[in-house]
Amino acid sequence: MPIRIYNTLTRKKELLQPIEEGHVKLYVCGITSYDYCHIGHARSVLVFDVIVRYLRYRGYKVTFVRNFTDIDDKIINRANEQHVDAAELAQRFIEEFYVDTDRLGVLRPDLEPRATEHIDEMIVLIRELIDRGLAYRSGNDVYYRVDRFADYGRLSGRNLEDMQAGARIEVNEQKQHPMDFVLWKGSKPGEPKWESPWGEGRPGWHIECSAMSRKYLGETFDIHGGGKDLIFPHHENEIAQSTGATGKPFANLWIHHGFVTIHDEKMSKSLHNFLTIREVLAQYPPEVLRLLIFSTQYRNPLDFSAAAMRDAEAGLDRMYDCLSRIAGCDGGGDGKSVISLKDRKKIESLRPRFESAMDNDFNTARALGLLFDTIKVLNKVVSMLPAQPASDDIELLQNGGNTVRELAGLMGLLRDDPAVYVEIKKKMLLESLDITIEDIEKLIGDRARARERKDWATSDTIRDRLLQDGIELQDGPEGTTWDIKLR
RNA sequence: GGCGACGUAGCCAAGUGGUAAGGCAGUGGUCUGCAAAACCAUUAUUCACCGGUUCAAAUCCGGUCGUCGCCUCCA
Structure with missing residues (x-):
């Protein structure tokens, strides 16, 4: 082509x-x-x-x-x-x-x-x-x-x-x-x-x-x-x-x-309405800016705003989450495949569809849409997987994830290890907040003890307090984790 | 004044003649002590407006309105 x-x-x-x-x-x-x-x-x-x-x-x-x-x-x-x-x-x-x-x-x-x-x-x-x-x-x-x-x-x-x-x-x-x-x-x-x-x-x-x-x-x-x-x-x-x-x-x-x-x-120097690259990168990971810029075809105007950056950040998180989820799916067995033919086709046809979008005047907006479309299917498959998934299915997921990562890489996206990406972001956002990791962990410990005695009132008070500082708690089967609440 | 681009859901954005991708937000579900997060599902009978061409138009043609850019240094 x-x-x-x-x-x-x-x-x-x-x-x-x-x-x-x-x-x-x-x-x-x-x-x-x-x-x-x-x-x-x-x-x-x-x-x-x-x-x-x-x-x-x-x-x-x-x-x-x-x-x-x-x-x-x-x-x-x-x-x-x-x-x-x-x-x-x-x-x-x-x-x-x-x-x-x-x-x-x-x-x-x-x-x-x-x-x-x-x-x-x-x-x-x-x-x-x-x-x-x-x-x-x-x-x-x-x-x-x-x-x-x-x-x-x-x-x-x-x-x-x-x-x-x-x-x-x-x-x-x-x-x-x-x-x-x-x-x-x-x-x-x-x-x-x-x-x-x-x-x-x-x-x-x-x-x-x-x-x-x-x-x-x-x-x-x-x-x-x-x-x-x-x-x-x-x-x-x-x-x-x-x-x-x-x-x-x-x-x-x-x-x-x-x-x-x-x-x-x-945005121009003479109108004094510009933001420097470093001002933006002080607040967001570099790939967020890349995602925002590539979400519009290059010939069209692109309106910059905090809301647009938030959207882009949420989208990038979604991409990394998918990769991280696939990375966690190992150990294929000889179970039966649960992937429908339609989903398999969608995953396997990503590359030619991506290429045809990019061949058409470097339509990165469309190309990104195809990437997200594939991510949706990959997520669906991961959620359908039984305890002993078929090795064929695992292979398809991993190939699909690798293709997503390779093609996103052409836009300079998904270049970090998903786990590293999360760490960097946490660190960056924590710097802007008035609380230390030690404080957070101590409060999580207090709350865990309250939860053990089913003292939900105390537990919820602690959770709300942290939320006020922008820290969001997530209770899971292996204990409580925390994350910075997105802007 | 001259030239040009654009106007698609709450927001962003693909689609350039064949019956509306995708993201964010929203809603419902799964999960949870309740949440959150995550995942799944779902969200435009319609593409600024008016006419025309066509079996068929968001897509082509004409007009109207609106927004932006260039004509000065600018990515």
């Missing part, structure tokens, strides 16, 4: 047909490193993480390049505010980026080029554009001449007239056309700068991706990705630069994911 991907350029789902048989070349726009990453960045990183993992699972070789923008106005401004060196600031937040993405269990790309390490390649590209009449020098800057590039606006579905009509751009005397964009910026005193044929300066934002993708993936490659907000102007300008310079198509497929919203508004 072929993989179909929605292509922003054509607004249709298209078959993935790598230029080089079996080898997908993917370029994704990474962060500008001047601050901590928010969960919108997390979505970007996680969406491409699952895409890369899935393509590899499907047998493709994937060369995955994601850049760091480590020089730009925002970095310079922030560095000035904090009285630090711009390069140091950029380096620091690249390191913080790794702290966050490592905690999320994100695979590192094959190559992570930085803008400042590719100034020479950018200069070469700008020269080519000047030679072809697509760029011009103006003062200390170099600009791209948009009206010379016939396809300008194709990716974002606009034309120059429309854009000018609604443009909120300030008039710049240096530009021949208001929509022209800067390729090289002459530096002002005190700013980071590099030598160039046009004097000291620094590159414009868009040119780095054209230069670096060309260097590592070639003039034409398979997939270029990023957030929807990059379609215009960033990706539009990349196409103008790259195709302008080479005369060849740039990327064949463009993947753009939707935004994370809060109260249905886009």
Whole structure:
């Protein structure tokens, strides 16, 4: 079965047909490193993480390049505010980026080029554009001449007239056309700068991706990705630069994911409504955020809220509980199978159904639904099992559980041992409560003695008291266990 | 103003012509001293609204309303 991907350029789902048989070349726009990453960045990183993992699972070789923008106005401004060196600031937040993405269990790309390490390649590209009449020098800057590039606006579905009509751009005397964009910026005193044929300066934002993708993936490659907000102007300008310079198509497929919203508004630095990855991970296990993000197809908006995280957490618990239950079902005998043909088929057909969901534009929401659907059947089977279950049934359960875990793993889910997952969560939640494990255990002991004398009033008082602290008691055949009550 | 996306149960969310996946919450049951947890079962005659095409529409076409995004830095 072929993989179909929605292509922003054509607004249709298209078959993935790598230029080089079996080898997908993917370029994704990474962060500008001047601050901590928010969960919108997390979505970007996680969406491409699952895409890369899935393509590899499907047998493709994937060369995955994601850049760091480590020089730009925002970095310079922030560095000035904090009285630090711009390069140091950029380096620091690249390191913080790794702290966050490592905690999320994100695979590192094959190559992570930085803008400042590719100034020479950018200069070469700008020269080519000047030679072809697509760029011009103006003062200390170099600009791209948009009206010379016939396809300008194709990716974002606009034309120059429309854009000018609604443009909120300030008039710049240096530009021949208001929509022209800067390729090289002459530096002002005190700013980071590099030598160039046009004097000291620094590159414009868009040119780095054209230069670096060309260097590592070639003039034409398979997939270029990023957030929807990059379609215009960033990706539009990349196409103008790259195709302008080479005369060849740039990327064949463009993947753009939707935004994370809060109260249905886009999360962004300028609106000050963002939550950083680390703020969220201080409250929830990383896989909860992954589950939330993959519960919606990547192109749709995703509204973040505590309620949504709670739901995701409950769902993840359900997944782990199922695995843990299956792990407890060992020792098959030669009893009769209790699994119906229908249930057996459902369990055994998970993989092809999962693949067909993912083949259809990486529909993780549907894929997760299939996983839960299988979990429902697995749970049912476990509950039907007699004392001496048939070894065939045990084998089917274990295979089913293993398949669930393997496929969930493509989304970076169910990677913990179920028992470990529970422990980590308990520890995390206990830290936010005003009670120690010793206190809890002492009260459980008191209550056990009360229960022995059938003093239900005392027993219930203790239980209620603990519940007020967020501790939930569970009486079982082997004594009383406790758990943190979910938010 | 231009361009685009979306509107499916209380909430989230699949479904892109063949008679509504899944999760959370709710309800009933099993279990329990009573609970909780867990498991099982169950929950939309209907897909914003109005028209049209079709044997058949949540899915296609036209219109209306609503929400959001891009056109400035943004994942």
